Amino acid sequence: MIYALRFESRVLKDLDRIPEKELVRIDKAIQALALQPHPAGVKKLVGQENLYRVRQGDYRIIYTVDHKSRIVSILGVRNRRDAYR
Numbered sequence: 001m002i003y004a005l006r007f008e009s010r011v012l013k014d015l016d017r018i019p020e021k022e023l024v025r026i027d028k029a030i031q032a033l034a035l036q037p038h039p040a041g042v043k044k045l046v047g048q049e050n051l052y053r054v055r056q057g058d059y060r061i062i063y064t065v066d067h068k069s070r071i072v073s074i075l076g077v078r079n080r081r082d083a084y085r
Contacts, residue, residue, distance in 0.1 A: 003034050003065070003073045006073045014077045023058060026077055029056045033072045051075075 015023065032039060033054070045051040045062075053060045062076045 003072045
């Protein structure tokens with residue numbers, strides 16, 4: 001079952017700062033979330049009810065999943081040193 005992907009407005013700013021080489025891998029990881037919102041290696045963020053992160057190299061894709069509406073909302077794509085601030 002396929003989930004719809006929804007991007008917060010700040011994600012576009014995050015993606016503009018990422019080198020092109022990394023963008024290809026990040027895009028593949030995001031598209032894979034539409035097919036499997038909880039892939040191997042996904043971590044639920046502590047202290048947050050419905051917030052997850054998946055690693056892609058030095059970058060973290062932070063997102064939420066609404067199983068009822070079948071929507072994966074991408075909240076941010078940031079370097080690991082900035083991802084949780």
